[in-house]
Amino acid sequence: MTNDVTSNKFEYIINRPIGYSKSPLNQHQRQLSISNTLQPNLIENNKQLNPQHTNRESTTTPFKLNDLPVEIISTIINNLSQFDILNLIRTCSKLYNLGLPILYQYIVIDSNFNIFNNNEYKTNGITYINSSFNLKKFLKTYNNKIESSSHLIKIYKFKCLSLPDSISLYDDKFNLELIKFFSKLYYLNSLIWINYNFRLEFLYNLPNTELINTLILNIRFIDYLSNDQDNWLEDFNYEKYYFPNLTNFQIKHFENASNIIKIINNLLINENNPVEACNRLQNLSLSARCNPNDFIFGDNFDEQTNHNNHFFKSMFIKSKLKYLENLTSLSLNDMIVSNDDADLLINSVNLKNLKILQLRGIEEINNNSNQSLTYLSNNSFLLKILPYLTNIVHLALEIFEVKNTLPNFLIELSNINTHIRSLDLSTYLQFNLSNSISCLINLDKLSLEVYDPIDDLSCEDLSIEFYNQISNLNLKTLRINNSSNIQGLINLITSQLQLEYLDIIGSKAGGAPNLGLGMVHPTIFDDWFKVQHVALFYLKLNSNLKYISINECLFQCKKNLIINPIDGLNYWFNEKVRCRGLLEVDD
Structure with missing residues (x-):
């Protein structure tokens, strides 16, 4: 032929x-x-x-995967994504029995998860659910099969980052399905719920609370459960909230000091021996919903704060909480403090053991009119706890002081601590700020959000000298204000030879509007197109960059000066560029 x-x-x-x-x-x-x-x-x-x-x-003879020893097959499956495992378990019963448990061991609900971006997520050993259809299907499948397949279906970790928009916990049918799901989590050891509207019924129905060592909850808006907000944690059987082995306890958005006492006493301590429970604890994060503008400071301040918002006294004196000897991570947020509260903190927590410290949304006040500003400048809340922060590695501060002592605090910190690697600051512009940051010469991650002390808006006229003073650092990640003095920012970015992640913030971070792109590109990436020329400009300054974000518009950098817009990775990127609160950090 x-x-x-x-x-x-x-x-x-x-x-x-x-x-x-x-x-x-x-x-x-x-x-x-x-x-x-x-x-x-x-x-x-x-x-x-x-x-x-x-x-x-x-x-x-032809090679067959299922002829390999079970140990080798399990190692292979543990390094596959959920999509690869789904394909694998359809091939034969042996691979089905080995692969199915991996699909259920760690469940993450994240509406922002995108399969096209999964190279940036840790996908092996984790099953992501990002749509209402898949979530409802998953709940129904699990609830129907768990009793007959409990040897294969074991959920050890459950994390809810963000529910799909079409899901509502006020939907009775869905809520009942979710309560049923929680009642069948027989092997759960880690429960993380960061989405709003967590319900107490979920905790109430957990079957084996003695297995749980991590409890991270966002209880914002939970007060709809009771008309009397102060009794919101007393509507159910007290014994059902018994968690005897917690090592990681994080709660945010409680309403007042009375509630934090109930949270500590009923959830953290409960029937446990208080000393043993506190010695077991390694991570603690508590965040209030305090708004300093709601208070009228004056002669009745002490009575007012003792009743509603004296959080430190409520946590460390009035509650069952004992000395926290083994704590390695501490996060206290959205609270009003005085310099006297520093003494309470020192006497209640082994600060020298801490690796992570976060103080965000902290408003320092002077509750003693006899204390002069000179006295406060030497005895501020920060300066009092400073001698004990000798082993801090990750530090996040957003504290508004009576007398600005932050620059002095950072300079003194550099003298007693050489371990600090990441610094996350949100503060007003003040004298010697950038110079004090430059003293922390071992930093490889810096997030710096500077506000104008006059209008409380993002400061957009940082001087060239401000940027130049921190150019001595060797950073891998940088998050910082844009400025009208662009040359200083250019000098800083160019000087960072190891820089891989860059986040530029501020209303002028995207530069001038570009060609009316709002009409030319009416797509979901409209905002990205408006600032892509700015991202490309920074990439040309430093070709080592892997990711650039301009006001939450994220770009992935490729070779030959190519940038690609990416959606759905902001949560992951924020973990890269910020010293995030423990509630937001992957466990």
């Missing part, structure tokens, strides 16, 4: 789409498809040309 590509026998090969693997249909009833007619000839020719290959092929 002559292999003439113009003959009819090659008609289907020429017309076959690229990448199409199946033989085309035989449109001539009496004639075989070209792939079938040529195949015997091709095989015979191959045998003549490669007789050794033919002999080897006849003596070897």
Whole structure:
């Protein structure tokens, strides 16, 4: 036979789409498809040309994955994504029994998860659910199969970052399905719920609370459960909130000091021995919903704060909380403090053992009119706790002081602590701020959000000297204000040879509007198109960059100065560029 590509026998090969693997249909009833007619000839020719290959092929058996030892197969499956495992378990019963438990061991509900971006997520050993349809299907499947397949279906970790928009916990049918789901989490050891509207019924129905060591909850808006907000944690059986083995306890958005006492006493301590429970605790995060503008400071301040908002006294004196000897991470947020509260903190927590400290949304007040500003400048809340922060590695501060002592605090910190690697500051612009930051020479992560002390808005006229003073650092990640003095920012970015993650914030971070792109590109990436020229400008300054964010518009940097807009990775990126609160950090 002559292999003439113009003959009819090659008609289907020429017309076959690229990448199409199946033989085309035989449109001539009496004639075989070209792939079938040529195949015997091709095989015979191959045998003549490669007789050794033919002999080897006849003596070897095909490789089968399920013939490998179970240990090796399990190692392979543990390094696959949920999508690969789903394909694998459809092949045979053995791989089904080995792969199915991996799909259920760690469940994450995240509406922002995008399968096209999953290279930036840790996907092996985790199953992500990002749509209302998949979430409802998952709950129904688990609730129906758990009793008969409990040897295969074991959820050890459950994390809810963000529910799909169409899901509502006020939907009775969905809520009942979710309560049923919680009542069947027989093997759970980690419960993380960061989405709003967590319900107490979920905790109430957990079957084996002694297995749980991590409890991280956002209880904002939970007060709809009771008309009397002060009794919101007393509407259920007290014993049902018994968690005897907690090492990681984080609660945010409680309403007042009375509630934090109930949270500590009923959830953290409960029937536990208080000393043993506190010695067991390693991570603690508590965040209030305090708004300093709601208070009228004056002669009745002490009575007012003792009753509603004296959080430190409520936590460390009035509650069952004892000395926290082994704590490694502490996060206290959105609270009003005085310099006297520093003494309470020092006497209640082993601060020298801390690796992570976060104080965000902290408003320092002077509750003693006899204390002068000179006294406060030497005895502020920060300066009092400073001598004990010798082992801090990650520090996040957003504290508004009576007398600004932050620059002095940072300078003194650099003298007693050489371990600090990441610094996350939100503060007013003040004298010597950038110079004090530059003293922390071992920093590799810096997030700096500077506000104008006059209008409380993001400061956009930072001087060239401000940027130049922190150019001595060797940063891997940088988050910082944009400025009208662009040359200083250019100098800073150019100087950072190891910089991989850059986040520029501020209303002018995107530069001037570009070509009216709001009309040219009416797509979900409209905001990205408006600032992509700015991202490209920074990439040209430092080609080592991997990701650039301009006001939450994230770009992935490729070789040859190419940038691609990316959506759905802001949560992951914020973990990279910020010393995030423990509630937001992946466990």
